[in-house]
Amino acid sequence: MMYAGGFRVSPVEVENVLLRHPGIAEAGVREWCVSDTASIIAALLVPRDGAEVGEEAVMGFARERLAAYKCSTQIWFVPALPRTANGKLNRKALEKP
Numbered sequence: 001m002m003y004a005g006g007f008r009v010s011p012v013e014v015e016n017v018l019l020r021h022p023g024i025a026e027a028g029v030r031e032w033c034v035s036d037t038a039s040i041i042a043a044l045l046v047p048r049d050g051a052e053v054g055e056e057a058v059m060g061f062a063r064e065r066l067a068a069y070k071c072s073t074q075i076w077f078v079p080a081l082p083r084t085a086n087g088k089l090n091r092k093a094l095e096k097p
Contacts, residue, residue, distance in 0.1 A: 004040070004070065005069040009041060011029040013070065018043060023057075024045050024047060024053065026089075027045050042096075043076070044077075045078070046079065058075055059072065
């Protein structure tokens with residue numbers, strides 16, 4: 001679980017919404033500490049082959065489907081997400097690009 005604005009947020013819930021965007025192939029979401037007292041929800045996204053996806057378009061898509069406090073405030077597009085040996089998303093290995 002992540003915390004945003006004092007609320008508990010499931011990263012899986014946010015990822016599932018982002019994966020419904022037609023231009024997103026993979027999504028990984030985690031809480032990032034930006035100071036000793038504040039953290040944000042950040043998403044690392046892998047675009048679908050040939051898709052032209054922008055940060056604002058993805059944020060708008062999420063805002064229409066999630067409560068405001070659940071939306072990512074930072075998005076990075078990456079070529080691949082870290083996986084475990086079993087092929088599951090390795091959320092602990094998500095790093096800023």
